[in-house]
Amino acid sequence: MLPAYGLYTHVRRNELRSRVLVGILFGLVLVLVYGIDLVVRGASGNLPRGMRPELSSYLSAAAQDLVWLGPLSFVAAFLWLWIAYRVHQAIIDRTVGSAAVGPAEAPRLYRLLENLCISRGIPMPALRIAEDPALNAFATGLNPGQYAVTVTTGLLEALDDREIEAVLAHELTHIRNDDVRTMMIAVVIAGIFAFVAELLLRGGYRPSGNRKGGSVPAVLIGALLIGLVWFLSQLIRFALSRTREYVADAGAVELTKNPDAMITALLKISGRGELAGAPSGVMELCVDNPRSGIADLFATHPSIDDRIAALTRYAAGRAL
Structure with missing residues (x-):
């Protein structure tokens, strides 16, 4: 998190960095397809006519297949994004039990959000x-x-009204900075990699033992590439999410002019944010995500303590 005078510069840098990372995610689609092709060719022993059953032949054949598989994979990825575009909210509503409300159903909440947007x-x-x-x-x-x-x-x-207002301002900052769209695209694309990796683990491809004998090294290299793609996609997702939370906290302070409200809201939320029915992709979008990996390597959010320390240092908030 940066001082107030550096906030907009940081937002622009974060946006450029995010676009690069999302571009890398799409690039990893090609590596994924190459890995799948290696696994399939290595497991079946299938090579173009005239190629000798050597590892170099399998690597070369998979590279040649990318000429037509690459464009198809991008079409499939964009089709998957289009499906997510159409149905993502309905899926999220079903998993977390949410429903749309208006001023009649939630006057207090609606008023707070409306006032922030109007101001x-x-x-x-x-x-x-x-x-x-x-x-x-x-x-x-x-x-x-x-x-x-x-x-x-x-x-x-x-939470009281001031704290709810701070949380709403935090989420509005995510929307205003285009974080929401970027994160949802990253979650959808990374979900493809996770799906393929899981299929590989459950399917257990093995050389078929046909006349060409298959290639265990080709299968292993392909599987390694698929696993590497999955791992890198997770790191990119987490890198996208972590830095954005500091900026969203700063944006909430900018909107509300009340750093203490953001601090007390975070203190109350800390350790109590687990949505039991929510998939990991939804938790990554939340104000706080209590789920984390080994030694916080796969934690999608900075710790509440770190966020409060940043608000105290840069936004003149008071740690309570």
């Missing part, structure tokens, strides 16, 4: 409430017409 000239996203005792909130959407902010009932019960 800054921000288009108002749709508002949704999830029936869950966890203390959390998240924004979703792939374009301005789809953007929505979802808040749990647990958050509404535990």
